[in-house]
Amino acid sequence: MRAGIGRALESNAVAQALDKYIAERLTPLSWQGTAGQLYDLLNGYGIPDRSTWPRSPKGLADQLRRIAPAYRAKGIDISHLGHSREGAVWRIARMRATTDHATPPGTEGGIRYGAHRA
DSSP: OHHHHHHHHHTOHHHHHHHHHHHHHOSSOEEEEEHHHHHHHHHTSOOSOGGGSOSSHHHHHHHHHHHHHHHHHTTEEEEEEEEETTEEEEEEEEOOOOOOOOOOTTSTTOOOTTOOOO
């Protein structure tokens, strides 16, 4: 599965620029701002094939939506937080490892498979 995610991202110009930015700049991984700010930021990273680069911040936002599930699988959350006066607000952050475990069936209010409600 990881190999498939890697292949999907390596062919995406936005993912290439974002990976370079993450590798060089973000420690700890956390960035928040508008799609326009991120567009300007990532536009400075050397992308060899500019033909697939988004032509606007809105195009970048569309690409972020497409690649977000693959980045979540890599432990990086890309979230659209809504809109401000300046534009669409995004956050890129490392996901925290969760230690919460699901409640086992049949305990604490869960209905066990096959059990009927009275």
